[in-house]
Amino acid sequence: MYSHNGDSYFVVDGHLHFWDASPANWVSGQEQYAKGWIECFHAYMGLGPEETHWPLEKFQKYSEDDFVKDVFEDGHVDVGIFQSTYLKEWYRDGFNTLEKNSELVEKYPDRLIANGRWDPREGDAGLRQLEDDAKRYNLQGVKLYTAEWYQGSRGWSLKDPESQRFLEKCQELGIKNIHVHKGPTIWPLDKDAFDVSDVDYVATNFPELNFIVEHVGLPRIEDFCFMATQEPNVYAGLAVVIGGLMHARPRFFAKVMGELLFWVGEDKMLWASDYAIWEPRWQVEGFVDWTSPEDVEFSDYPRLTTNGKKKILGLNAAKLYGIEVPEEFQLPDEAGEPAAREDAQLVDSA
Amino acid sequence: MNTRARVLEALSEVYDPELDEPITSLGFVTSCEVSPVGDVEIVLRLPTPQCAPNFAYLMAADARNVVRRLPDVGRIEVRLEDHYTGDEINAAVARGGGFTGAFPGETEDDHLDALRQLFQRKALVARQARLCEALLTKGATPAEVTACRVGDLPDNADTRRCLELRGQLGVGCELGSPAFVAPNGEPLAADELTLWLRKARLVRTSLDVNGSICRSLLQIRSRRGAKLEEAGR
Numbered sequence: 001m002y003s004h005n006g007d008s009y010f011v012v013d014g015h016l017h018f019w020d021a022s023p024a025n026w027v028s029g030q031e032q033y034a035k036g037w038i039e040c041f042h043a044y045m046g047l048g049p050e051e052t053h054w055p056l057e058k059f060q061k062y063s064e065d066d067f068v069k070d071v072f073e074d075g076h077v078d079v080g081i082f083q084s085t086y087l088k089e090w091y092r093d094g095f096n097t098l099e100k101n102s103e104l105v106e107k108y109p110d111r112l113i114a115n116g117r118w119d120p121r122e123g124d125a126g127l128r129q130l131e132d133d134a135k136r137y138n139l140q141g142v143k144l145y146t147a148e149w150y151q152g153s154r155g156w157s158l159k160d161p162e163s164q165r166f167l168e169k170c171q172e173l174g175i176k177n178i179h180v181h182k183g184p185t186i187w188p189l190d191k192d193a194f195d196v197s198d199v200d201y202v203a204t205n206f207p208e209l210n211f212i213v214e215h216v217g218l219p220r221i222e223d224f225c226f227m228a229t230q231e232p233n234v235y236a237g238l239a240v241v242i243g244g245l246m247h248a249r250p251r252f253f254a255k256v257m258g259e260l261l262f263w264v265g266e267d268k269m270l271w272a273s274d275y276a277i278w279e280p281r282w283q284v285e286g287f288v289d290w291t292s293p294e295d296v297e298f299s300d301y302p303r304l305t306t307n308g309k310k311k312i313l314g315l316n317a318a319k320l321y322g323i324e325v326p327e328e329f330q331l332p333d334e335a336g337e338p339a340a341r342e343d344a345q346l347v348d349s350a
Numbered sequence: 351m352n353t354r355a356r357v358l359e360a361l362s363e364v365y366d367p368e369l370d371e372p373i374t375s376l377g378f379v380t381s382c383e384v385s386p387v388g389d390v391e392i393v394l395r396l397p398t399p400q401c402a403p404n405f406a407y408l409m410a411a412d413a414r415n416v417v418r419r420l421p422d423v424g425r426i427e428v429r430l431e432d433h434y435t436g437d438e439i440n441a442a443v444a445r446g447g448g449f450t451g452a453f454p455g456e457t458e459d460d461h462l463d464a465l466r467q468l469f470q471r472k473a474l475v476a477r478q479a480r481l482c483e484a485l486l487t488k489g490a491t492p493a494e495v496t497a498c499r500v501g502d503l504p505d506n507a508d509t510r511r512c513l514e515l516r517g518q519l520g521v522g523c524e525l526g527s528p529a530f531v532a533p534n535g536e537p538l539a540a541d542e543l544t545l546w547l548r549k550a551r552l553v554r555t556s557l558d559v560n561g562s563i564c565r566s567l568l569q570i571r572s573r574r575g576a577k578l579e580e581a582g583r
Contacts, residue, residue, distance in 0.1 A: 036434045040400045046570035047563070219368065219560035222472075222552045249562045255555045263552070 002076035010329035012317035015272030022061035075280030120162035141177030158198035225263035232341035243278035258301025370473035397567035471533035479550035501525030
């Protein structure tokens, strides 16, 4: 939780990691990819304030103590949600798998949630695995990478018939939150991994599920926004937006926030630090302090109030994950319900 | 103008397809050397070693193509440095073998054309938004804006780029053609201008933001590279 100027914020970090990208975990023969991947992440860290930068060695593998201090003690985070990322072709034990993340969840059961994953190309075996994972880890959400390679296949789409079986299974197992990675990717080479039209399709067909588009489709935020206006159960995952822009490019940050507030709305935006790419502390404190510039370029964007910030920093995610929020952090009645599914206005793309 | 200056001028016509900005102003050209006999060596460096190979290929191949059109130019080498698929891309660009040639079995060139076109459409929308906003700021009404012809547009960089993109997309660019069009060439109507502009501004913001992230990452990369070099000395 974070208190500032008499206001208290309940903070849910919707997207964080506890990874091992140290050389000891690199797959032999794939070292250049394993090394390139983490160095690329490390460059992104450079977009945050200088005093929060880490040396590469620490960035490759940080300790549990680092995590607890950066996230819980200094970072104001009440509850963090792990988005498991496998990348087993490059990292022997995976980059940060559900198993690994769950070890930490066991130690901090009230503070951490680990999401699972599935891949429709794994067929019946994948469905069984999902069932097992759901039971074993009490899954409420999954993180999906549609651009991942698998046995010669160069990615998949949520529109694939097989995907429908997995989504039905999610519904049956009570896995309500489907986080979809729509953002920078490595493979495949030619597929448009940012294309959000498949989210559009399943969001309509599975109205009971929530679809959180991670990284808001950056670098194609416009496609995401046009889609999100039409789907009441589509949410914006802000990982990278705050970490990558608020400090490095404040005017662009204000524009992106303005656009998201206009098209998607404060009830549908979920903050996430993307730790360890960026530490949560400066993001939470900076965002609470943030106001949109006054000049005319920003004049027709909706204004973000303290209540709006409370929703984005935690209350929206708390609602989606059924996290109990103590009374002192709740919104006054007139501020509306967090994560509310308003009627989306119909807009065709430009 | 010497050959090197002409090569650099030619390279300023190569755009990052995703950002709609010349690779020269983005800082992607790290060196450009011309030998006494006219052999050209161009080195490109992108913001991260993991920048999308398809866009990286397009820029490297375009760079080679614009230089090839210059007179008095001998052998041309375009090299993408510090990129995780740099070797494959460099070899394919040198062979002129297309993107498929760089990654046999992994891609088809026609996808790349579609991708390039998608971004040409976005770029046209974004550039038009800038021109349109300038007119509205000067007091033009929506009806006056949509009545504008190509010949009425100011002679500036945005207009020139708009016309270039229209040419690439097969949209008419005669002086009497409508100035503001949908990417399929349909003129915009006055009553849809406000919503069109709202959407077009978002497209522009998206391109601008991506460009700004790329610039920042490239700066970080150069800074760290310099530090490493210093440490090694």
